[in-house]
Amino acid sequence: MTHWIVAPVVLPALLAPFIVLAARYHIGIQRAFSVAGVLALIAIAAGLAWQVSAGTILLYQLGDWAAPFGIVLVGDRLSTLMVLLTSVLALFVLLYAIGSGWDDRGRHFHALFQFQLMGIMGAFLTGDLFNLFVFFEVLLIASYGLMIHAGGNARLRAGVQYVLFNLIGSTLFLFALGSIYAETGTLNMADLAQRAKLIGAEETAGIRVAAVLLLLVFAIKAATVPLHFWLPSSYAEAPAPVAALFAIMTKVGAYAIIRVYSMIFPPELEVTSGLHDVWLLPAALVSLAIGMAGVLAARKLDRLVAFSIIGSMGMVMVAIALFNPPGIAAALYYIVHSTLAGATLFLISDLVRTGRANLELLPQAPVAGTALTAGLFFTGAIAMAGLPPLSGFLGKLLVLEAAYGTDLVVWIWAVVLGSSLISILGFARAGSVLFWKAHSVEPQADGPALPRPAVLSYVAVGGLISLLAAHTVFAGQVHGYTTNIAAQLFAPEPYIATVLDTPGKLSKPKEEY
Amino acid sequence: MELLVASAIGVMTAAGLYLVLRLRTFPVILGISLLTYAVNVFLFASGRLTTGAPPVLRDGMTVYADPLPQALVLTAIVISFGMTAVVVMIGLGAFLGSNDDHVDDQPDGEEDGAESTS
Numbered sequence: 001m002t003h004w005i006v007a008p009v010v011l012p013a014l015l016a017p018f019i020v021l022a023a024r025y026h027i028g029i030q031r032a033f034s035v036a037g038v039l040a041l042i043a044i045a046a047g048l049a050w051q052v053s054a055g056t057i058l059l060y061q062l063g064d065w066a067a068p069f070g071i072v073l074v075g076d077r078l079s080t081l082m083v084l085l086t087s088v089l090a091l092f093v094l095l096y097a098i099g100s101g102w103d104d105r106g107r108h109f110h111a112l113f114q115f116q117l118m119g120i121m122g123a124f125l126t127g128d129l130f131n132l133f134v135f136f137e138v139l140l141i142a143s144y145g146l147m148i149h150a151g152g153n154a155r156l157r158a159g160v161q162y163v164l165f166n167l168i169g170s171t172l173f174l175f176a177l178g179s180i181y182a183e184t185g186t187l188n189m190a191d192l193a194q195r196a197k198l199i200g201a202e203e204t205a206g207i208r209v210a211a212v213l214l215l216l217v218f219a220i221k222a223a224t225v226p227l228h229f230w231l232p233s234s235y236a237e238a239p240a241p242v243a244a245l246f247a248i249m250t251k252v253g254a255y256a257i258i259r260v261y262s263m264i265f266p267p268e269l270e271v272t273s274g275l276h277d278v279w280l281l282p283a284a285l286v287s288l289a290i291g292m293a294g295v296l297a298a299r300k301l302d303r304l305v306a307f308s309i310i311g312s313m314g315m316v317m318v319a320i321a322l323f324n325p326p327g328i329a330a331a332l333y334y335i336v337h338s339t340l341a342g343a344t345l346f347l348i349s350d351l352v353r354t355g356r357a358n359l360e361l362l363p364q365a366p367v368a369g370t371a372l373t374a375g376l377f378f379t380g381a382i383a384m385a386g387l388p389p390l391s392g393f394l395g396k397l398l399v400l401e402a403a404y405g406t407d408l409v410v411w412i413w414a415v416v417l418g419s420s421l422i423s424i425l426g427f428a429r430a431g432s433v434l435f436w437k438a439h440s441v442e443p444q445a446d447g448p449a450l451p452r453p454a455v456l457s458y459v460a461v462g463g464l465i466s467l468l469a470a471h472t473v474f475a476g477q478v479h480g481y482t483t484n485i486a487a488q489l490f491a492p493e494p495y496i497a498t499v500l501d502t503p504g505k506l507s508k509p510k511e512e513y
Numbered sequence: 514m515e516l517l518v519a520s521a522i523g524v525m526t527a528a529g530l531y532l533v534l535r536l537r538t539f540p541v542i543l544g545i546s547l548l549t550y551a552v553n554v555f556l557f558a559s560g561r562l563t564t565g566a567p568p569v570l571r572d573g574m575t576v577y578a579d580p581l582p583q584a585l586v587l588t589a590i591v592i593s594f595g596m597t598a599v600v601v602m603i604g605l606g607a608f609l610g611s612n613d614d615h616v617d618d619q620p621d622g623e624e625d626g627a628e629s630t631s
Binding site: 130134137140144151163164167171174178181182233 | 533538542545548549552555556558559560561581582585588589592593595596597599600604606607610611617618
């Protein structure tokens with residue numbers, strides 16, 4: 001049994017208290033340890049992804065207790081891909097936070113950052129639904145701290161909304177878990193997958209309610225309309241590096257939907273039939289439309305980016321709701337793209353803020369360094385709106401291709417293409433107001449000199465954009481790998497067998513003691 | 514007993530939902546507390562209601578209490594307690610900072626909370 005799979009959870013969990021206890025007043029030491037920890041995470045995640053790329057499934061029994069009695073961590077292609085994505089994103093976000101000085105504007109940024117990583121990694125790796133709830137809470141409580149980092153009234157007010165909404169979501173999650181446990185007597189995902197099939201046709205009321213409640217909880221996390229109301233204010237008011245890290249949090253919801261509804265409640269299961277095509281798909285289409293309409297309607301740049309996150313989550317959910325292997329493969333390709341593009345745009349909006357008094361979409365006098373920021377915004381906007389040549393275009397193409405031949409193909413194509421047009425308009429309007437019309441305003445001679453963004457900030461944003469470029473250049477390989485992931489998800493028998501048949505502490509024969 | 518527990522969960526959930534839909538922070542936090550109480554009892558009942566039954570295997574016993582929901586409830590209580598404390602602190606900070614405890618976004622220009630709903 002390899003112990004490496006627990007390292008992405010344990011490493012940040014040890015690093016965070018160390019940063020609080022030992023390096024409290026030394027921002028330099030905090031930065032060094034935080035960056036070193038994230039670099040180590042990337043190495044571990046890459047190693048794990050390499051190990052499972054052939055299709056093996058890594059299992060880690062906590063305390064050596066066999067499933068379903070103990071809690072297990074499971075690493076397959078999907079979860080290790082998400083862990084790798086999180087750690088790579090975390091590195092660039094951290095570099096930006098250090099470069100822009102955001103981490104020094106309040107206390108305990110690095111400790112909370114590490115706790116947040118611990119929660120996200122755990123949520124991706126766990127094989128137990130209640131453990132998923134616990135890791136959700138870990139990542140949420142760290143995100144509450146990060147969200148109000150550096151304080152300010154507007155941020156605190158948005159923070160109250162964010163925390164309240166998520167508390168209600170957590171309560172809903174507990175209701176779902178309670179009803180699942182009452183119906184099946186287990187919370188281990190692999191065990192649930194076997195028991196959900198056994199429920200008779202006339203006793204499905206409880207498990208149906210549980211499946212819908214669980215879908216609602218994950219839809220809150222994934223900001224699917226009509227459960228998206230928490231996102232615009234909180235992402236717009238959160239410090240930019242934090243909002244960029246939050247780009248992965250909506251994907252935790254998408255990941256949970258893929259995991260639970262491919263393994264426990266697969267589309268062919270009679271109990272939950274209709275959940276994806278009748279409910280999830282229209283909701284996803286509406287979120288796509290509303291998100292992109294919000295891009296056009298937003299009056300501030302940070303809100304615009306927040307709405308583009310909702311729109312891109314809508315795109316991901318459309319691909320997921322198709323629930324066929326090409327759809328999941330396209331969704332995973334788009335998840336990687338949308339995480340990187342969303343984070344890039346949040347960081348760029350902070351670069352814009354450095355040279356302006358606010359982020360209102362009104363012409364203001366140009367400042368030093370705008371040309372480079374404008375170029376970066378142009379690239380990020382192209383990626384997010386899904387224009388060629390960047391990966392957003394390819395992702396959209398894959399979603400359209402996966403939708404071809406399904407019943408709702410007309411609706412999906414119409415909404416995806418129409419919303420793309422709207423988002424292009426929205427980004428073009430924002431970019432031209434912010435950067436081109438700036439030259440029509442006379443700069444005030446006696447105004448305070450605004451500082452240029454630090455070089456490290458540009459390095460972080462440039463790194464994310466080069467990752468997007470790599471995601472485009474190696475699209476064939478990445479899509480091939482996501483196709484393999486989808487194949488593994490739609491044949492969950494090895495996963496279930498690995499989890500349930502591996503002996504633990506008490507299942508060993510007597511003579512081994 | 515089933516009727517008592519079920520109606521207790523139902524009444525707490527209903528009251529909690531009503532309070533959660535209010536406009537000001539304090540009733541919403543109270544409502545969330547009520548909802549977490551309701552969900553704790555609900556989790557407890559998900560292992561079936563038994564009285565005086567042992568939770569671990571013993572000779573000569575046929576009826577057992579399920580120990581797992583009790584562990585789940587303990588976890589849920591700790592988490593919801595901590596979260597409620599966090600939201601009270603953030604809510605207090607927001608109220609003291611902007612002298613307004615509305616939960617929703619106020620339209621631009623009406624930041625002083627002139628309307629007296631709730």
